[in-house]
Amino acid sequence: MAEEFRVALVGCGGVARRYRRIYGRLPGVKVVSAIDLNEAEAAQTAAEVGAGRISQNFEDALGREIDVVVLSTPNDMHCEQSVEALRAGKHVLLKKPMARSVEECDQIVLLGHKHCGPQKGRGEAAGAGRPPAAAAGWQSNSTHTAVGLPRLPRGW
Secondary structure, three states, X not given: OOOOXXXXXXXXXXXXXXXXXXXXXXXXXXXXXXXXXXXXXXXXHHHHHOOOEEEOOHHHHHOOOOOEEEEOOOHHHHHHHHHHHHHOOOEEEEOOOOOOOHXXXXXXXXXXXXXXXXXXXXXXXXXXXXXXXXXXXXXXOOOOOOOOOEOOOOOO
């Protein structure tokens, strides 16, 4: 029997409306909870995807009955919520941008590696010992609140 991932959709409005129904149709995925500050939005999402529970409280995504937390919340909440979910032993899916800064991205990635290990097949990253984004050549772009573009060496 294939493993079934129990999912909490956190943040059900805005851009999440465009793709939330797909989670209800994915094989091996069961949406068990729809969480949004807007109770009506959470209820509509739950009806669309077959979730048995709605909530307005993020902490409800951290319970034992949840394996995966899908975050479609405002960008400034991504780091804090990802860190809480990872510390609770959850898999985390984020909409872009991952976070507001390279430092926040590194915090999420390092905690993910600590709790889950690096992705299979990736091996040891170049620049081992450095934060992942820094090892990849990413730098913060001070004119944007999102993560900046990679600064590639000449000749790329």
